[in-house]
Amino acid sequence: MSAAMRIATPSDRRDSPVNILGIAGDPATRELMAQAVGRSDDVARIVVGTAETALSQFELGAAPAILLLDLSTSADALADLTRIVAAASETKIIALGAMNDVGLFRDLIRAGASDYLVKPFTPASLEAAIAAVAQNREPVDLSRPRLGKLVLFVGTRGGVGTTTCAVNTAWLLAEELGQRTALVDLDLHFGTVALSLDIDPGRGLREALAQPMRIDSLFIDRAMVRQGDRLAVLSAEEPVEEEAEIASNAIEILLYELRQKFDWVIVDLPRGLIGEMDALLASITHAAIITEPTLAGLRDAIRLDAFLKSTAAGARLLTIDGGAGRAPRSPVSRAEFEKGFGRKLDFTFPFDAKAALAGANAGRPLAVVAGTSPAAQAARDLAVAFAGPGQSRAKSSLWQRFAKRVPHDAHS
Numbered sequence: 363m364s365a366a367m368r369i370a371t372p373s374d375r376r377d378s379p380v381n382i383l384g385i386a387g388d389p390a391t392r393e394l395m396a397q398a399v400g401r402s403d404d405v406a407r408i409v410v411g412t413a414e415t416a417l418s419q420f421e422l423g424a425a426p427a428i429l430l431l432d433l434s435t436s437a438d439a440l441a442d443l444t445r446i447v448a449a450a451s452e453t454k455i456i457a458l459g460a461m462n463d464v465g466l467f468r469d470l471i472r473a474g475a476s477d478y479l480v481k482p483f484t485p486a487s488l489e490a491a492i493a494a495v496a497q498n499r500e501p502v503d504l505s506r507p508r509l510g511k512l513v514l515f516v517g518t519r520g521g522v523g524t525t526t527c528a529v530n531t532a533w534l535l536a537e538e539l540g541q542r543t544a545l546v547d548l549d550l551h552f553g554t555v556a557l558s559l560d561i562d563p564g565r566g567l568r569e570a571l572a573q574p575m576r577i578d579s580l581f582i583d584r585a586m587v588r589q590g591d592r593l594a595v596l597s598a599e600e601p602v603e604e605e606a607e608i609a610s611n612a613i614e615i616l617l618y619e620l621r622q623k624f625d626w627v628i629v630d631l632p633r634g635l636i637g638e639m640d641a642l643l644a645s646i647t648h649a650a651i652i653t654e655p656t657l658a659g660l661r662d663a664i665r666l667d668a669f670l671k672s673t674a675a676g677a678r679l680l681t682i683d684g685g686a687g688r689a690p691r692s693p694v695s696r697a698e699f700e701k702g703f704g705r706k707l708d709f710t711f712p713f714d715a716k717a718a719l720a721g722a723n724a725g726r727p728l729a730v731v732a733g734t735s736p737a738a739q740a741a742r743d744l745a746v747a748f749a750g751p752g753q754s755r756a757k758s759s760l761w762q763r764f765a766k767r768v769p770h771d772a773h774s
């Protein structure tokens with residue numbers, strides 16, 4: 363904690379009231395809060411509890427200068443916050459919660475919170491929020507959501523076109539739709555995102571995952587490989603014989619930091635890892651399941667869809683035929699697939715070997731090497747469906763050109 367953020371000086375510690383009170387919903391959050399406020403027990407008290415705990419602390423005469431209030435276990439966050447504001451009008455409140463919801467964010471700010479951080483958060487981001495409140499700076503920009511969207515691309519099978527979809531969506535969001543976009547390849551050994559864009563994988567992802575406490579805005583600026591003004595990539599090419607070192611919570615912390623800087627964070631996830639990614643899944647806003655029209659593709663689309671519905675309950679799920687896994691005569695027709703799947707596919711990429719080959723050979727996105735090809739058009743549809751018409755920079759031309767192809771329910 364920097365000097366600028368300290369509320370009490372050593373000389374006034376002895377009899378001073380608690381200056382920062384942290385009410386954490388669980389021990390893990392308490393730990394993060396403790397790291398954020400530093401080691402000074404004299405000025406900070408962090409306990410596991412609820413809004414009731416905060417109120418009972420106030421009754422003991424301990425209304426703090428700053429209250430860190432974890433509302434994630436609260437049945438009615440707004441009501442709890444309102445009661446606390448009424449009981450301690452001088453206290454600055456930094457609310458914390460699990461819901462990444464702009465509506466809730468605005469309501470909490472209007473009800474009197476100074477800031478709202480969405481879990482998972484890092485000690486550094488909480489520390490920065492405390493500093494901002496302590497300095498009476500207004501940390502809140504009500505005009506835009508604080509965290510970017512987090513989109514997971516996962517294939518039901520190998521080679522169905524997952525990376526092609528992820529890379530092209532990210533590139534189009536950045537280049538044609540004006541969105542600040544981060545693209546992360548979590549296949550640390552065999553990922554092909556960097557190869558698809560003909561860039562060096564760099565060491566940034568490896569360093570971030572090994573030492574997540576180093577991750578901050580500066581680290582990200584240095585570690586990411588830039589592709590144009592708005593697209594930045596994190597990937598790796600770990601030696602085949604070496605196990606990748608991933609510290610606990612590292613992926614969660616990295617993605618959270620990225621979401622603070624980028625409008626979109628696109629993750630290409632090897633499906634073998636999905637079962638271990640609880641924290642990631644709980645925070646994604648969208649998931650694209652890329653599949654193929656085969657029995658195995660159908661079976662695993664059903665399984666992944668069911669799994670994501672239970673683990674990523676708040677996320678919008680899209681199921682996409684990636685095109686790459688389509689034999690000239692598909693063993694399962696689209697109608698059969700959709701009947702078995704129980705609903706329509708959200709997108710279908712055409713099998714477009716010419717465009718795919720041109721892109722792979724040049725290490726460039728489809729929109730660059732084969733801009734008018736069916737595969738590039740499908741990639742544009744998908745990117746526009748993610749961004750939505752309201753966020754399209756080229757609203758008048760691009761949006762009108764593609765709007766008719768976009769399923770309405772794909773908008774976030």
Ligand SMILES: Nc1ncnc2c1ncn2[C@@H]1O[C@H](COP(=O)(O)OP(=O)(O)OP(=O)(O)O)[C@@H](O)[C@H]1O
Nearest residue numbers: 520521522523524525526685686712713714715718
């Ligand atoms: N729509 C398409 N039509 C034809 N070929 C395609 C299409 N999309 C991708 N391809 C090609 O198919 C191959 C596999 O694509 P890609 O790497 O995107 O698949 P993946 O599902 O990510 O594979 P992996 O399981 O190895 O990660 C690549 O050679 C790519 O150029």
Ligand SMILES: [Mg+2]
Nearest residue numbers: 524525526554
């Ligand atoms: Mg891939």
